[in-house]
């Protein structure tokens with residue numbers, strides 16, 4: 433699946449993959465529903481690099497990927513509202529995946545696919561210039577300086593995002609941690625392929641139109657923190 437020179441191939445995933453044991457019903461849902469939309473299963477029959485449209489039964493007008501979807505608050509609504517967009521959700525934490533599966537189990541799942549692992553590993557398998565939008569909402573802040581290299585947004589991951597995103601595609605990142613907001617703005621603004629779309633403070637303090645608040649966003653707002661919405665365009 434990976435080339436030996438691929439920097440993400442042997443990457444250690446930081447954070448939880450398994451939490452509380454799943455109850456019988458949730459385990460059953462995971463065992464029956466997840467394999468139908470599990471990208472790992474689909475990739476077994478494909479050669480990398482893969483065009484993300486090939487992960488679905490039919491091609492979609494656009495491909496949107498979310499890294500670290502948590503409970504999948506955005507995906508559960510968006511895939512119903514925008515049937516012509518193919519959504520790829522990445523989340524290693526099994527309980528989060530189950531929460532999303534529970535929410536979408538009655539839906540038409542032809543435009544949603546899931547990767548229950550490190551998103552960066554999946555992104556290395558995708559064709560260049562093939563993705564229309566990348567969402568990273570409230571990534572883990574890793575506040576200690578010696579842990580900055582664990583942050584999902586950093587120079588080498590931005591290289592990877594730039595590679596798979598199409599020209600004019602959007603990279604949307606949010607956080608309510610000031611230090612992380614500053615870090616993400618700095619890293620992405622310093623990258624030659626990303627252009628920050630904000631002109632004034634209101635632009636990064638106002639959610640984009642039709643925005644769905646995530647669990648972490650709601651938690652932060654309830655605690656009095658201010659969410660920052662950072663929108664960059666792939667040049």
Ligand SMILES: C[S@@+](CC[C@H](N)C(=O)[O-])C[C@H]1O[C@@H](n2cnc3c(N)ncnc32)[C@H](O)[C@@H]1O
Nearest residue numbers: 500501502523525550551569570572646647648
């Ligand atoms: C702080 S939570 C935010 C969840 C959700 N986006 C929200 O706003 O409610 C960060 C999530 O990113 C996931 N995560 C961390 N590293 C990841 C990686 N390399 N690939 C995919 N997901 C990752 C974690 O498992 C966790 O669920």
